[in-house]
Amino acid sequence: MAGLYKSDVKNPILNWIDSRLPVVTMMQREYGSFPTPKNFNYFWAFGGLAMVNLMIMIATGVFLAMAYTPNTLMAFDSVERIMRDVNYGWLLRYAHANGASMFFIVVYIHTFRGLYYGSYKAPRELPWMLGVVILLLMMATAFMGYVLPWGQMSFWGATVITNLFSAIPVVGESIVTWLWGGFAVDNPTLNRFFSLHYLLPFAIVGVVFLHVVALHITGSNNPLGIEPKGPQDTLPFHPYYTVKDSVAICVYFIVFAVLVFFFPNYLGHPDNYIPANPLVTPAHIVPEWYFLPFYAILRAVPSKLGGVALMFGAIMVLFALPWLDTSKVRSTKFRPIYRIFFWLLVISCVTLGVVGAKPPEGIWVPIGQLATAYYFAHFLLVLPILGKLERPRPLPESISRPVLGGGPLPSGVPAKPMEKA
Amino acid sequence: MSATAHAPGHGPGQDVTKRDFLKLVAGASAAIGVGAIAWPMIDSMNPSKDVLALSTIEVDLTPIAVGQAIVVSWRGQPVFVRHRTEKEIQEAVQTPESDLKDPQPDAARVKPGHAEWLVLVGICTHLGCIPLGNKPTDPRGEFGGWFCPCHGSQYDTSGRIRKGPAPANLPVPAYAFLSDTRIKIG
Numbered sequence: 297m298a299g300l301y302k303s304d305v306k307n308p309i310l311n312w313i314d315s316r317l318p319v320v321t322m323m324q325r326e327y328g329s330f331p332t333p334k335n336f337n338y339f340w341a342f343g344g345l346a347m348v349n350l351m352i353m354i355a356t357g358v359f360l361a362m363a364y365t366p367n368t369l370m371a372f373d374s375v376e377r378i379m380r381d382v383n384y385g386w387l388l389r390y391a392h393a394n395g396a397s398m399f400f401i402v403v404y405i406h407t408f409r410g411l412y413y414g415s416y417k418a419p420r421e422l423p424w425m426l427g428v429v430i431l432l433l434m435m436a437t438a439f440m441g442y443v444l445p446w447g448q449m450s451f452w453g454a455t456v457i458t459n460l461f462s463a464i465p466v467v468g469e470s471i472v473t474w475l476w477g478g479f480a481v482d483n484p485t486l487n488r489f490f491s492l493h494y495l496l497p498f499a500i501v502g503v504v505f506l507h508v509v510a511l512h513i514t515g516s517n518n519p520l521g522i523e524p525k526g527p528q529d530t531l532p533f534h535p536y537y538t539v540k541d542s543v544a545i546c547v548y549f550i551v552f553a554v555l556v557f558f559f560p561n562y563l564g565h566p567d568n569y570i571p572a573n574p575l576v577t578p579a580h581i582v583p584e585w586y587f588l589p590f591y592a593i594l595r596a597v598p599s600k601l602g603g604v605a606l607m608f609g610a611i612m613v614l615f616a617l618p619w620l621d622t623s624k625v626r627s628t629k630f631r632p633i634y635r636i637f638f639w640l641l642v643i644s645c646v647t648l649g650v651v652g653a654k655p656p657e658g659i660w661v662p663i664g665q666l667a668t669a670y671y672f673a674h675f676l677l678v679l680p681i682l683g684k685l686e687r688p689r690p691l692p693e694s695i696s697r698p699v700l701g702g703g704p705l706p707s708g709v710p711a712k713p714m715e716k717a
Numbered sequence: 718m719s720a721t722a723h724a725p726g727h728g729p730g731q732d733v734t735k736r737d738f739l740k741l742v743a744g745a746s747a748a749i750g751v752g753a754i755a756w757p758m759i760d761s762m763n764p765s766k767d768v769l770a771l772s773t774i775e776v777d778l779t780p781i782a783v784g785q786a787i788v789v790s791w792r793g794q795p796v797f798v799r800h801r802t803e804k805e806i807q808e809a810v811q812t813p814e815s816d817l818k819d820p821q822p823d824a825a826r827v828k829p830g831h832a833e834w835l836v837l838v839g840i841c842t843h844l845g846c847i848p849l850g851n852k853p854t855d856p857r858g859e860f861g862g863w864f865c866p867c868h869g870s871q872y873d874t875s876g877r878i879r880k881g882p883a884p885a886n887l888p889v890p891a892y893a894f895l896s897d898t899r900i901k902i903g
Binding site for chain 2: 460474655
């Protein structure tokens with residue numbers, strides 16, 4: 297029996313498989329008995345929600361692709377045919393379009409949870425950085441997906457975003473021509489965007505796998521930001537967190553259903569129901585809501601290269617975040633001064649989102665510049681300096697202590713009785 | 718180490734440099750091979766022959782009255798043809814080059830003897846939107862030329878960038894006058 301894995305699985309068929317490919321054991325170890333901090337709040341459900349959302353996007357997308365035609369002459373009409381003639385086509389398309397919005401809501405909350413509770417700090421730098429890669433891939437996928445219906449916003453969004461690369465000195469124009477496959481956004485562009493829009497989600501699946509593997513090496517962070525000291529601080533993932541995540545998934549589906557069935561076009565733009573016209577630019581070009589903060593950063597400086605560099609820099613700075621934050625204390629719960637700056641960051645991001653939706657004139661220009669300045673100052677000035685100056689509140693001895701009494705009870709941690717693992 | 722363990726020429730000392738050379742050659746060959754396979758894929762995304770073959774177009778200027786402008790499509794791009802008024806020409810000619818972000822005299826942007834005709838690729842040099850200003854009802858910006866609705870770039874009556882984020886003037890395509898009332902673009 298050399299080379300076979302010694303499986304404890306009772307079922308003979310599963311045991312036969314598990315001895316040769318220990319997937320049952322792996323699932324049991326990583327999602328069954330996996331020791332998980334016992335003090336998670338509902339913000340820890342958003343990783344699982346993102347996973348569910350990714351599966352929904354791939355499933356609806358595969359079936360939409362069966363009815364969609366990636367040709368400039370037929371794309372718009374094929375989408376209308378999906379809406380009117382294909383059985384449940386309207387449901388698939390509205391679920392896919394609003395699913396993209398839900399995906400960004402979930403992922404942005406997941407990201408800000410990581411920021412608030414210091415989940416990016418050692419030893420979890422790689423889960424964080426892989427997460428930023430996932431965000432970049434999501435943005436590329438969402439952008440190319442929005443081009444496929446070939447409406448006015450599709451066409452002009454594609455034109456503006458691909459032209460960002462023309463800001464690169466010397467080779468910029470050649471890169472843009474290469475991206476387009478012509479001298480303007482046209483049929484070759486639509487074809488390749490469809491190909492890549494189908495490919496990238498599977499790249500996302502791959503990076504998500506690495507993100508989760510790296511997370512399961514270090515174990516999850518928790519609202520207190522201190523490591524579990526022993527079995528009294530953890531619970532097996534199943535049934536405790538499978539059930540807790542299920543509650544979150546139900547709430548998520550309620551919100552999703554309200555969007556799909558009652559406000560399916562609320563987050564879209566009416567101009568995208570006008571077929572693409574390469575000779576007329578709509579009066580106000582705005583990207584989808586989830587790109588608005590980045591769009592505002594792009595327009596914050598009156599320089600083409602400067603704006604593009606700042607916009608990409610806004611994401612790139614996140615890669616350096618684990619080393620920019622000099623504080624050893626993870627949870628913002630114990631960092632009274634940083635908490636103020638955290639909320640200033642949230643406000644600056646929301647402000648950028650509002651500014652991105654407005655025409656670039658009047659009072660919106662200085663407001664956008666101020667919010668952009670704070671965004672970068674937060675990461676490049678506040679985090680490195682504050683970590684050295686701030687005196688954090690005392691950390692609890694262990695996760696169990698504040699829950700079972702004895703230690704100071706940090707606000708926000710529910711003191712509910714929990715069984716030991 | 719006994720001498721019999723090594724074939725001639727593979728003794729210690731010699732062995733190292735020879736192996737290193739073989740590794741470098743193998744590595745370089747693999748890199749060239751990967752590049753040779755990758756290039757056709759990358760180049761397949763560049764404009765294809767049929768796209769490049771899109772030829773020239775001819776435009777009849779007779780229906781365009783003084784002060785009017787039309788848009789024609791060339792290589793999938795909009796081309797503006799504007800019949801400038803005497804006032805617009807004077808404004809364009811008299812603008813000092815020190816006022817310009819991308820200095821170019823008006824004479825370099827029109828054909829000699831045809832200063833009333835301005836032919837431009839109508840794509841904002843910022844991020845590729847189509848500037849407004851061809852219809853009489855369109856906003857033309859502070860300089861009477863074109864106004865880009867996307868990010869607020871403003872062009873003058875010679876199509877030169879005057880204000881806003883765009884870095885360069887609207888480009889003048891290659892064109893020639895076939896007669897006084899007919900041009901060939903491309």
